[in-house]
Amino acid sequence: MGMTITEKIMAKSSGKDKVSPGESVWLNVDVLMTHDVCGPPMMKIWQNEFGTNAKIWDKDKFVVFPDHYIFTANVHANRNVQILRDFAEKYNLPNYYDVGTERYKGVCHIALAEEGFNIPGTVLFGTDSHTCTSGAFGVFATGVGNTDAAFILGTGKIWEKIPESIKFTFEGKLPDYLTAKDLILQILGDITTDGGTYRALEFDGNAVMALDMNERMTLCNMAIEAGAMNGIIAADETTEAFLNSIGKESQEKFQSDANANYYQKYKYNTAEIEPLVAKPHSPDNRDTVRNMKGEKLTKCYIGSCTGGKINDFVSAAKILIGKEVKVPTFIVPASTNTAKQLEIETYKGISIKEILEGAGCVIAQSSCAACLGGPDDTFGRAVDRDVVISTTNRNFPGRMGSKQSEVYLASPLTVAASAVSGVITDPRDYLV
């Protein structure tokens, strides 16, 4: 019996020739990532457990991004960032990206990609459930709690159960009215929020392999919304080209064997998929945009590690060009690099930034912002009975702020079309 990509990476990392689902192994971790919400308690556990002479196993492999609650007057939130700052200084961390400096990067998962920490064939852990995003690079990447992360920080090792894999194959050309977000919403509706628990979601097929790295990240990002351990896409020339453009190269590009064992296999033809939304209050509460057409909105939001990358804004710009938004529309570039790209990338000769601003959108600094609600003064936060359509990843009650608000999750095309009409709108009505 052959092995899947996930099994191959975990076998290599645990020093074994072969691993099988259900078995627990000790992995050698290549990168550990943390941020301002989980970093401080994790550092505290590390210090308590390893004592005053605690040593970081490998400083070059420890990456710290303040990104969650950072542009706020909230005292506790600012105290957390200060704890990271002090820790980085005390231990002389090479990979700390402080807010308020030139080094500041924005949302951790996108920053990991841009800074070259996603190397195919490696193992990456983070104190954040969306760490699965890095799987887009053929990396085994998953989220853990503070105790596990503290253990990794001191030893470079962690136990993990080998997951069964589920394969999702998308064939066909991706129509211009769909994005990777629609594909993952399709999957979530099919397998629900626990359909992937303790499993790996592997994405394949010519439609997936035609996606750029940003769109591949959107797919893997929401693997956790199905409860999955990780999402993964085999590294290929597209991956290699991205890495080369930032001066990196892949370590080992694994492919799943033809006779690898899968728990389930799903096959889709992209021509049969419609623009989709996840209705309140769960990411698996799928419906077609057509069915929800006309639902009145009070806010639109384009941002986060799921839907705040340059491709997301280019998609939105295709609809927003020369138009005006009818409801407040909030733009949050996931990374500072994305923010720069907004000025450089153009559509029909006009910069994306100009198109968005011209349509009346408000653009904020890069961070997690209202993706997870945040303190009261957070940009774009849902208040009272707001009805929001958003490119983010979760719509549980209160996730974007107010517990009374309702959040629809959709692609940037659908959000842009809805912003222009003020009600949920199919992007096909605007794409000509």
Next chain:
Amino acid sequence: MEKHITGVAYVLGANIDTDQIIPAENLVYSLSDAEESKKYGHFALSGVPFDKAGLPDGQIPFIDGENTESEFTIIIAGSNFGCGSSREHAPFALEKAGIKAIIAESYARIFYRNAVDGGFVVPLESESRLVSEIRTGDQVELNFEASTLENKRTGKTYSLNSPGTVLPIIEAGGLFNYARNEGMI
């Protein structure tokens, strides 16, 4: 860890997420301050809708009034227990409230890891659906070595899945204890 746990069962449904286990607004309290951390016990399971709190009938408070500890010691639940965020405060809050073990049909991965590796509570999987067999308030006995749960009210005994390779970590009371015993750290 204790090999036999006898106590009163508290029964919950499926998809109990971390916001039901410990609502986000309580995460501001210190986990290390002895007094302040009792708040986690007080607010444990306070996000569970009241009609679903303590099945089959519901409307049974997990924590009475101003208490910080519960009269219940073993949680019986459906599938996907602990889904949602990666917050380690969730198993911590249950431990603070006096919960020793959870018997669910399945767990969300990060909650399961946090429970085991932090040594907060023992999460075990039932082989069959216990939510319809056990009532909140039933006296139950967990036999860890035999991997069984007995309902004292009915006299019925149920098999539990073995934690497999994770067992030594549970027995050691958490990842750090385990690693110390093994000479890893």
